[in-house]
Structures are given as C-alpha cells and as structure tokens.
Amino acid sequence: MKKSKIALGLSLITITGLVFMAADHADAPAVTGNAADITDVYAFQGQDTNNMVFVVNTQGLLTPNATASAAFNENVMIEINIDNNGDNVEDLVIQAIKRNNKMYFFGPVAPGTPGISSMVKTNAMSGSVDISKYGSAPIIATENGMKFFAGPRDDPFFFDLGRFNSILAGSAPGFNNPGTDTFAGTNVLATIVEVPKSLLGSSATINVWAETKKKQ
C-alpha cells in the first residue's frame, strides 16, 4: 500500500506542468481571464420535465468585488451545440450574444455550416433578455416557449482544487475529510436557456457541447 502510494506520488510529479484548474476554469492561456473562457457546461431536464435546460458559465473565480464589473463581450458568441444522430457533428445550435444591455438568443436551428466558424442565425431569433445586474433579482424572459437568463450567479461548481494540486505536487498523500471547496464564495457569468425537448429533434439521446466564438 505504502509503495503504491509513493509510486503514485512520483508519477504525478513527472507530469510537468499538470495543474488542475477544474472544471474548465481558466484552462488555457488564450482564453484565461476573458469573456471567451467557459468554466462549466450543464444540461439537465427542467422543473417541467418536458424541457431541457442548458447552462454555459464563463469567467470563473470572480470575487464578489470583481463581479459587478464583469461583463459579457459583444464580440464573443456563446454557442450550444447539439448532435442528435450520434456523429458528434452539431445538427442544431443555440446561439447567445450580447448587444447593448441585452442577451439575444437564436435557435435551436440548424447551423449554417458546422465546425469552428459560425455566423449568427439572425433569421432564427428566439428571444432576448435584459442582462441581470449584480446584486439585483434575476431577470427572466419567456418567449416562444423558452426561458432566458444572462448575468452573474454563484459558481455552481465545487471541488477541493487546492488540496488536489498539493497531491499532484507530491506534498499531500490524499484528500482531507471534509475537504475545502476552492470555488466557495466565487461567481460566474451565466447564460441559461430552457427549451422544450420537442425543439431538440426526435432522438432519445443527444450529444451536447458549448463553444465560445469570437468575431473576426
């Protein structure tokens, strides 16, 4: 037992530069600290189980002091990709992008072209919502059977990241019990949309991923 633990520690140390910034918070240099950084993606059935909820969180680890000034970027589109035939190519997209003080939503609609490059599906606008302000009640819009929210929320992610990095560094043998939630007391900018399942195609299962896309 002792031996394998030591071997584990050594093997972790040999991974140069492996630092967990889970879930996806500040995961890569090009996006860290800007509006394009996705921290987490959630997909779950709504309170009304006829609906599916998609959550895309960006700009993680915001302290309360930093949250009021954190803002969505008009040049960064948030795109929820939905594959409904199992080939990992998006058949439908839901796009969200800020203009002035609102977040505008498009889709679910077939993308113009799948892949890394997109245009806003302006003919498929499904609704918009005023971006909620820090410290105020959430503003929720309901249009076309869908619900929309955009603004600061508590980061729903939880993980003892600090202890895990110590384990990776070889300075701790394992997790503490209880652990310490590194993400406690921090916020994200959330984009949340609730959609009737009937708008997501006829398949029983779908594959979902989120992307941020920047205007060229």
Added chain:
Amino acid sequence: MKTNKITLVKLSLIAVAAVFVSCDNKGDSMDAASLDFSGTYIQQDQMARPAINTVFIASGAPKDAFNSAIPTKMGASYQGVFQSRLMALNANYTTNALGQTAAQLTGLLATDVLGVDKTKKTTFFDGTNILTGRALADDVIDVELLLIFGGPTGGSNAGLTSDHVDKNDKDFTAGFPYLASAW
C-alpha cells in the same frame, strides 16, 4: 475635475438618450432588426464534460489547441495523449468501476461531448444512470476521481477517490434560473 463632471453629465445624457431609442416600444423584433449581428465568429473555447481539458491536456499551447478542436477531430488526435496522462496519474490503472480499460476510458473522454438523455433523469452518474446529462448538484469530480483512481472495484487508492466536497456552497433553486444568486 469640472470638465470631467461636465463630460460625465454629457455622456450620461447621451446614454439616457440611447436607452430611450432602444426601448422605443417597438418590441424585441424591431429592436433586433436594427442591430448588427453580421460577421464570422471563430471558435475560442470548447467544453462538454467537466475538467477534461484541464486534466488530460498539457499546459500552454496544447490547451489552446484542444479548445479550438471540434469533437469529430478529437478522438484521433487526443486518445493517445489522454491514455499517457491517465497512466501517469495512476500507473497501476487496469480497469475502473465501469470495467473500462485505459484505452476505453480515454477513448470515451477524448471526444469531449456530453451525452444527454431526453427520456429520463439527467445526471453525470447517480449510481444507476451513467452520463445521461449533467445536473447542477452532481458531484462530477468524485465520479472522475473514482474512474481514474478507484480501480475495478472502486476501492483502490481510498484517499484519492473523493475530495469530500459533496455539494455546492449555496442551494440551487427549484425553478429557473436554477443557479443561486451571486455572492
């Protein structure tokens, strides 16, 4: 200071005027018709399952490369990278509680999409349902730790298979928008 104040007043007046224009009782569609959504948007970040890029991809440029990859290209490009990482994390890996070999687990994870079931409970893993979605309260880190470190029975490396942070620091709401208010 005075000029600043004057500028500020002017600016805020302009801002007020702008707000009136955009609120001009025509509704969203008219509003939106005057907005410019043109242009081409290029992928910056990609994510589905939690912590995949952070756990399995080396720091720096490779992380940016993974973020700009599309799912159909990920499997071929990254399965081998992921398997090397997995074996570095747990040199004694054989199979996990789902019976997956290192190649099978990393083959699944390398294509970063989240499977979501439209016909039943949505959860990352609840003891019964596996990868049918991701709900807010799911302890996704414990699931991933268990699959990486727990061995075939889930009983190996007991100190590494749970971080013992079992829930969020705020309660979620039953209805939309589900996420708790900001701190």
